[in-house]
Amino acid sequence: MMSDCVKLNSREMAEFAAEGLLRFDGIVPDVINQQFLAEAGSVDTPNGEKGSNRTIKSLGNLMAHSSLPEVTPGTVLNTAYKETTALGELVRLPVVRGAIESLVGPESMVDHHFLHLALPSSYYKAAGIPQRTQHTHQDSTIDPRRAFDIQLFYFPHKVGLDMGGTRYVPGTHLRIVSESAIARYQNIRGQQHVVCPAGTLILMHHGVWHGGGINRTGEARYMFKIRLNPSIPQVRLWDTSDLSARDFEQRPIFFRKEATNPNDIASLLTRPQPWFEGDTGRLEYINRIRFWRYLLGDENFDADYWVTRIENEPSVTV
Amino acid sequence: MATKQQVLVLYLSSSALDANVIAWARYDGTGKDDHMSGDSDEPLYRSGMEALADGWRLIQASPLAAHAPGDEFRTGYLKYEFFFEKLINDE
Ligand SMILES: [Fe+2]
Numbered sequence: 001m002m003s004d005c006v007k008l009n010s011r012e013m014a015e016f017a018a019e020g021l022l023r024f025d026g027i028v029p030d031v032i033n034q035q036f037l038a039e040a041g042s043v044d045t046p047n048g049e050k051g052s053n054r055t056i057k058s059l060g061n062l063m064a065h066s067s068l069p070e071v072t073p074g075t076v077l078n079t080a081y082k083e084t085t086a087l088g089e090l091v092r093l094p095v096v097r098g099a100i101e102s103l104v105g106p107e108s109m110v111d112h113h114f115l116h117l118a119l120p121s122s123y124y125k126a127a128g129i130p131q132r133t134q135h136t137h138q139d140s141t142i143d144p145r146r147a148f149d150i151q152l153f154y155f156p157h158k159v160g161l162d163m164g165g166t167r168y169v170p171g172t173h174l175r176i177v178s179e180s181a182i183a184r185y186q187n188i189r190g191q192q193h194v195v196c197p198a199g200t201l202i203l204m205h206h207g208v209w210h211g212g213g214i215n216r217t218g219e220a221r222y223m224f225k226i227r228l229n230p231s232i233p234q235v236r237l238w239d240t241s242d243l244s245a246r247d248f249e250q251r252p253i254f255f256r257k258e259a260t261n262p263n264d265i266a267s268l269l270t271r272p273q274p275w276f277e278g279d280t281g282r283l284e285y286i287n288r289i290r291f292w293r294y295l296l297g298d299e300n301f302d303a304d305y306w307v308t309r310i311e312n313e314p315s316v317t318v
Numbered sequence: 319m320a321t322k323q324q325v326l327v328l329y330l331s332s333s334a335l336d337a338n339v340i341a342w343a344r345y346d347g348t349g350k351d352d353h354m355s356g357d358s359d360e361p362l363y364r365s366g367m368e369a370l371a372d373g374w375r376l377i378q379a380s381p382l383a384a385h386a387p388g389d390e391f392r393t394g395y396l397k398y399e400f401f402f403e404k405l406i407n408d409e
Pocket of ligand 1: 137138141210
């Protein structure tokens with residue numbers, strides 16, 4: 001075990017189950033952010049070299065000279081980053097540690113990490129290649145598991161509107177698609193663009209649809225992503241002390257005399273997204289409920305009767 | 319004088335053309351406009367009908383497919399995709 005950790009509560013976990021992400025703006029202290037940027041190294045400045053492989057060469061150069069470590073897939077997180085390094089300190093921050101342990105357990109494994117750079121417009125001009133946003137995609141490949149990986153998106157410096165911060169679509173994580181097969185969906189209602197203070201961390205389910213934007217400033221934009229795999233079932237790993245009987249009871253549906261409590265687990269799991277289709281929005285609720293059943297280790301859980309109704313097959317017992 | 323195609327793809331909230339737009343994409347064969355991922359947060363039209371009223375010609379709509387047994391609750395790609403075109407005389 002490592003340092004102290006502040007685990008997520010049940011509301012935060014239900015929000016993660018519904019939206020596929022939790023955002024912590026400015027949570028990483030600036031001394032760690034500065035250390036990270038120094039360790040990452042800087043990308044070389046435009047020198048007029050032409051050709052589309054130029055950005056790849058710049059990144060290759062940066063990685064070769066960077067102080068950030070290489071990590072072999074499957075390395076236990078606790079041993080992946082030396083305590084004295086920026087990343088070592090970052091993953092040991094009590095709130096970060098707690099969120100990671102709540103989602104993927106105390107012995108999660110590093111799948112990979114990568115430094116994502118959004119180079120400034122001057123780079124593309126010098127190289128003579130068009131500056132385009134990244135198509136919307138789901139990382140890795142088709143992944144129909146119930147278990148899930150998380151990805152830490154770390155923004156070590158302030159990201160303004162014109163820096164093309166990561167675009168993501170909350171609530172898309174339970175959709176089974178094949179990586180960039182969704183590239184045609186240029187814009188989706190409810191999409192978000194990261195604009196954040198330095199030291200912002202977003203923890204995402206591996207399935208969240210996302211893409212990089214265009215950096216229209218004069219400075220490179222840095223984002224560091226770490227993918228973590230669970231090594232144990234992701235059942236009740238968070239601080240469940242706020243769960244009460246009310247979080248398991250059915251509530252009257254449709255014809256209701258009083259508004260429902262927005263902090264009920266059932267409310268959090270049935271909050272729609274602007275991009276929901278009429279019919280499949282209901283399937284999203286069902287899939288979230290099934291996801292919550294996995295997290296809770298309780299195959300009887302339901303929210304607003306969505307799953308109970310379709311599981312009701314009365315039979316005659318002999 | 320060459321005729322060029324502008325393509326509009328709308329994703330609606332149901333199979334009805336008068337349903338709300340939930341996602342969209344544009345491709346301009348005249349090269350006048352360069353559209354790309356994440357370039358707008360509000361759609362040009364609220365429904366497929368509004369696109370028709372603005373002169374877009376519907377050229378394809380996604381069919382309604384039966385749900386494969388055992389796979390009824392799986393969600394994936396957006397279901398209600400409508401392709402529209404405008405033909406532009408590009409001088
Ligand atoms: Fe990605």
